[in-house]
Amino acid sequence: MNFYQKYQDISQEISKSQPQKNILIIAVSKKHSYEVFEEAYKQGIRDFGENSIQEGLGKIERWRELNPDIAHTDREPHLHHIGPVQKGSLRKLFGNFVATHGVGSMNNWKELAKRSLKESHLLRCFIQLNLTLEDTKSGFLESEFLENISEIHALCNEKLIWEGLMTMGPSDGDIETTRNVFRKLQQIRNEYIPDKKISMGMTGDYKIAVEEGSDIVRIGTAIFGERKYIEK
């Protein structure tokens, strides 16, 4: 399978839509095997998305064992954690993932802040906003986020970088709602934290996300095909 070709096709399509911007595409390899992940890396993909810390860790540890000469250098696959942050394994984010895109509560943020003080590696973080108000989605409600902005800032340090905001479109994929949600995230960013990035857009809605100003899209199915549940 030529994953890189698909990645490049999407990349070209995106840069045609936003020629003046450099939008990062994260290839979401969750629930695909180590072999798929490794093959995509060999083809040239560098940024990968995993929603389970355990699963991502399994992949990066195996890759490091097989590539000891370039392990822990910038030539490693860059893992982005994209799911809700699980409290128990959150310390494993540091040093193994370059970023987490799912900080969904002040509790999570405080826990990460506490942890970051003991770490030698830095972690880039995206605060997740729930703008569709669906119960199934985690994240700050808009009002909750606005109330906490200064505390979020205050807990940052040189190992805990607040990189931006993340959101997900509605589960039913409604185009109108999707656009409104993405536009809303861009507005919130522009108004309150204009120097930060926004992470939004998946296989079904990345075109809309890009039109609405996304800096980072997270794409699985369009690159790797349907997900299988693999053993860890």
Ligand SMILES: *Cc1c(COP(=O)(O)O)cnc(C)c1O
């Ligand atoms: C799985 C996942 C994606 C990728 O989904 P696709 O529809 O396969 O592109 C993006 N973001 C998050 C948070 C995910 O959990």
